[in-house]
Amino acid sequence: MTETEAISLFKCLADKSRLQILKSLIQEEMYVERLAERLNLSPATISFHLKKLETAGAVMSRKDQYYTMYSINEDIFKLPIIEILKEKSEELDKQAERDAQYRKKVIDSFFQYGKLKSIPSQRKKKRIVLEEIAKSFEAGKEYTEREVNLIIADYHDDFCTIRRDMISEGILERENMIYKKVL
Amino acid sequence: MKTVIENMNKFLEQRKAEVLEEAARLIADERKDESNFLKAKANIYDVFKALLGASSKACNDKNAFYADFKKRAETVPAVWRKSLEEASRHGDTKKVLTEEAKLSAADEIIAKFDELIKM
The missing domain is CATH 1.10.10.10 (Winged helix-like DNA-binding domain superfamily/Winged helix DNA-binding domain)
Known part of the structure; x- marks a missing residue:
C-alpha cells in the first residue's frame, strides 16, 4: 500500500x-x-x-x-x-533530492577551485564542508597528525581548527595521535 | 406584508441556528462529511433572507411582493435542481447530497412562506 x-x-x-x-x-x-x-x-x-x-x-x-x-x-x-509504516516513504526520495541540492549549494559557495574560501559559522553548513574535506581521507587508513594537517592544508590554511572540528563532529577519530576516518 | 417579512426572517434565523446545531452535533459524533452537507443547507437560509430583502425593497405592494419573492424563490433553486439531476446522472454522490440539502431548505422555506401569506 x-x-x-x-x-x-x-x-x-x-x-x-x-x-x-x-x-x-x-x-x-x-x-x-x-x-x-x-x-x-x-x-x-x-x-x-x-x-x-x-x-x-x-x-x-x-x-x-x-x-x-x-x-x-x-x-x-x-x-x-x-x-504500512514500514513501506518506503514517497517523501524520502524528494527529501534526499532536496538535501543533495542544499549540499551542492553550500559546497559551491564555500569552495572555489578546490580550496575552502572560509570556514562556515553555521553548524549545518560547517558539517557539509567538513564531510567534503573528509572525502580526501581513505576509509580505514591510519594517518599521523602531520598527514592529516597536510591533507587539510590543501583546502585551507587553518588546518588546526578544521582538524579539531572534524574530531568534534565525529568525522575523524583520534587515538594515540593516530587519526582515522569514521565510517 | 411587514409581519410576513418579520416572521419569515425569524423563521430563517431560527432554522439556520437549528441546522447549524445539528451540524455541530454530527461533528461531535465524528460525522464530518454529513455535517458539511448540513452547513451547505444552513447557508440557504441566508440566501433566502437576501432574496426576501431584495423583494421587499423592490415592491411596496403586498401582492407584488408575494409574487416577486415566489418568483425569486423558484428561480434560484431551479439551478440547484438542474445541478442535482446532472450529479445523479453522473453518480456524483457528494454533489447529490449537497444539492439535496440545499433544496430541502428551499422547499421548507417556500412552504413556510406559503403558510404565512395565507394567514
Whole structure:
C-alpha cells in the first residue's frame, strides 16, 4: 500500500457512519437500501459513504440483478498497520533530492577551485564542508597528525581548527595521535 | 406584508441556528462529511433572507411582493435542481447530497412562506 493509499484509507475510516457501514458489511454483503434502513441514514448518504469506501479500497461491489451488492475488502484490513509504516516513504526520495541540492549549494559557495574560501559559522553548513574535506581521507587508513594537517592544508590554511572540528563532529577519530576516518 | 417579512426572517434565523446545531452535533459524533452537507443547507437560509430583502425593497405592494419573492424563490433553486439531476446522472454522490440539502431548505422555506401569506 502506498503512502497516498494509506492516507486515503485512514481518512476514510475516520468517520462514524463509514465505520458503521463497515461493521454491517463485515457480517454480510448488503445493498444501499438495506444499509440505509439498518443505519437510519438516507440511501443517498449511504451511497456517498460507500463511494468513498470503495475509492479507498475498503469495500468492493458487484452487480446482482437489480442491486449492487457491497462487501468488505477483507484483504486490506488484514494488512498490519506496522507493515504500512514500514513501506518506503514517497517523501524520502524528494527529501534526499532536496538535501543533495542544499549540499551542492553550500559546497559551491564555500569552495572555489578546490580550496575552502572560509570556514562556515553555521553548524549545518560547517558539517557539509567538513564531510567534503573528509572525502580526501581513505576509509580505514591510519594517518599521523602531520598527514592529516597536510591533507587539510590543501583546502585551507587553518588546518588546526578544521582538524579539531572534524574530531568534534565525529568525522575523524583520534587515538594515540593516530587519526582515522569514521565510517 | 411587514409581519410576513418579520416572521419569515425569524423563521430563517431560527432554522439556520437549528441546522447549524445539528451540524455541530454530527461533528461531535465524528460525522464530518454529513455535517458539511448540513452547513451547505444552513447557508440557504441566508440566501433566502437576501432574496426576501431584495423583494421587499423592490415592491411596496403586498401582492407584488408575494409574487416577486415566489418568483425569486423558484428561480434560484431551479439551478440547484438542474445541478442535482446532472450529479445523479453522473453518480456524483457528494454533489447529490449537497444539492439535496440545499433544496430541502428551499422547499421548507417556500412552504413556510406559503403558510404565512395565507394567514
